[in-house]
Amino acid sequence: MHLFLLIGLLAFSVLAVLLRDLLKSAISLAVASIFLALLFFLMNAVYAGVFEISVVAGLITVLFITAITLTRGDGDVAESRKHRIIFPLFFLVLAVVDLLVMKKLLGQIPAIQGSESGTFSQVLWNQRTFDLVGQVGAISAGVLAVLALFRRDDMHGTASKGGSHE
Amino acid sequence: MNNLWILNMGFVALLVGVGLYCLLTMKNTVKLLIGVEIIAKGVTLALVAGGYARENLMIAQSLAITVIVVDVAVIATALALIININRHTKSLDVRKLTKLKG
Structure with missing residues (x-):
């Protein structure tokens, strides 16, 4: 379940970057926010989850859609077509480096166990x-x-x- | 618990990487803001995942909420700026911003 939500979050974030239509990008970003909020709920971080859903998935999406509507017609910026080739390569390299480095890097961080109360x-x-x-x-x-x-x-x-x- | 933290942090790195790619390669100003938003998502996830792994979830949540609120202020200001720039240049292309004069 956790992995599924993480993959969903990443997939919709990538869609938000790669989609040409700005409105679809903004909606993809909102869906990614919902996945992130569900992750927070799964990790017992209820307050952060509520903020993520109401503020990021709600308010920021409304702000984005308003801005896109107000600038309608001028939003067709010619993006390079090389993204279709460059982005998968970039993502593959990033994932491999991430896989190789992250476990060793995080293993070096000392475990500080804080006592939390209240x-x-x-x-x-x-x-x-x-x-x-x-x-x-x-x-x-x-x-x-x-x-x-x-x-x-x-x-x-x-x-x-x-x-x-x- | 530890494996979950490493998994979370791996995805955080991927999210920040995707956001940085967006910031470095896209020309549409709204897309650049979407890149900032994706990086902010990664940071929020890192905070909450760290708090969950170290059993300090309350402080992690309060920091995550601070990040979210600051993010909203940044996005609102930046979008207002973009709308203003769009009225002057009639475009969302970030390359045209180099031609602004005074």
């Missing part, structure tokens, strides 16, 4: 308070950046419209 909310609110402050900062920065970008665009948009009539 519930998830205690760990999140008490131990990782700094992370929460960082998250609030990141979200605020994102919102302000989006607002600034669209406001500036409105000013330039009216200016360029006026200029194009001349």
Whole structure:
């Protein structure tokens, strides 16, 4: 089951990269997110799984589809046809190197067994308070950046419209 | 448990590799963001798999959630930027960004 979910995650991620239609790519990415969330549920990481499904598979997919719709018609960028040959070669080399290196590399990491106590909310609110402050900062920065970008665009948009009539 | 961790980390390396390939070879700006998203998926999986193997799942989950939230902020900003650039250049081609003047 675990292996099946990992293969599904990788397969849909590869599809998201290789598919030419951006909409299909975005949907493949959402399906990959669902596979990842199922993996999290399988590993008892329920909160991470819920976030993965709701935020990544939901919100980010909606953002992608909105952006693709707003830029519709201009999205046909001519990608190189060499991907069909280069990507399988690249993937094969990567998989072989991964297979050879990963087991030895991970075997050298010392096993640190941490003693974990308390519930998830205690760990999140008490131990990782700094992370929460960082998250609030990141979200605020994102919102302000989006607002600034669209406001500036409105000013330039009216200016360029006026200029194009001349 | 240990074998599962190695399996997970093997797939993490493959995911990050696929994301890096996308970033290095694709010309469509939305595709580049999809590459960033795939790398973020790999990082999240690495965090949770590490926490699962070391029995520190709570801290691993809180870190994974932090990564997801930061990822959303990055993607939202980048998509807004792409829409703005698209209005100016009428294209999603990353090669045309070199021709921007001031």
